[in-house]
């Protein structure tokens with residue numbers, strides 16, 4: 001008999017008036033982020049990009065059309081160029097990407113906060129949609145530890161099919177293999193949660209206070225997606241716009257103080273506009289010499305922020321005549337972010353602990 005079965009049998013024998021069967025089992029809290037390659041060498045990059053870019057939630061072209069292009073043109077070149085970019089930001093000490101290091105720190109901090117609130121009946125861990133640790137392996141670990149109830153939180157404030165829905169698909173897929181499924185609660189997106197907005201506003205205030213001169217404008221740069229996905233019903237664009245508005249209201253700023261733009265264009269289709277790289281150059285040409293950039297869609301700094309924003313996007317601004325570029329880091333394991341995520345999780349744990 002497995003440890004999980006033994007526990008359940010034991011609680012089944014508890015007489016009337018005592019906690020209902022399974023109540024003493026740990027409740028799992030599973031955080032999910034996008035994923036990252038195991039290394040920046042060609043084969044690690046290729047394995048990761050192949051899994052990522054074969055996901056139909058990310059690239060929705062029919063396989064017969066997309067796979068020949070992916071397997072030859074894209075995976076022939078991109079592992080080298082992306083690998084070189086990952087090398088620039090790699091955490092050599094721990095031999096992992098920044099996204100991995102930060103996700104581990106967030107998991108530890110949320111674990112400590114939830115244990116303080118609910119005691120040791122809560123088990124907190126993280127998984128990645130692509131690469132390791134896989135969703136299936138961490139779900140297995142939770143089930144083996146006796147979790148009969150699991151709360152699943154995709155670490156994306158704004159909903160996108162390419163991020164939240166595919167993370168959910170993956171845990172549902174893993175559950176399909178379980179003879180005895182645990183109960184699962186999926187946490188909805190939190191793009192307008194007051195504590196998330198407050199955490200963003202706090203990070204902007206801190207960054208501005210550290211500067212000698214106030215930036216002319218703050219650019220909120222979100223990861224982009226093909227415009228067509230939004231036309232087909234994805235709410236991502238509207239949620240990004242609303243996050244910017246709530247952030248502006250929380251800061252007490254005017255409309256001209258903050259802009260919304262979208263970065264990381266990939267492939268031949270038109271993506272959400274304005275494109276950050278073009279927008280910052282345009283701002284410089286309009287005479288805005290000092291800008292700050294924040295990336296509210298990323299819960300952790302990653303290649304898109306550390307390399308793209310601080311590399312290509314910063315260069316575009318300076319090249320067009322800009323003089324001062326300030327990048328405001330993602331919320332990462334900022335205590336205000338951990339407090340926001342802990343609150344979101346606590347709401348979704350209601351009645352379970």
Ligand SMILES: C=CC1=C(C)c2cc3[nH]c(cc4nc(cc5[nH]c(cc1n2)c(C)c5CCC(=O)O)C(CCC(=O)O)=C4C)c(C)c3C=C
Pocket residue numbers: 034035036037049057058059082097099156160162163223224225226229236264266297298301302303304
């Ligand atoms: C934060 C929200 C994200 C959305 C929305 C999103 C949509 C989306 N992404 C691609 C293609 C790529 N994304 C890449 C990296 C990447 N994307 C996100 C998040 C969102 N993507 C993150 C956090 C990361 C960084 C991961 C890391 O390890 O640091 C990449 C780059 C991969 C590379 O260059 O190696 C691509 C390509 C599409 C097509 C899409 C919408 C449909």
Ligand SMILES: [Fe+2]
Pocket residue numbers: 223264
């Ligand atoms: Fe992406």
Ligand SMILES: [Fe+2]
Pocket residue numbers: 264303304308
């Ligand atoms: Fe990018």
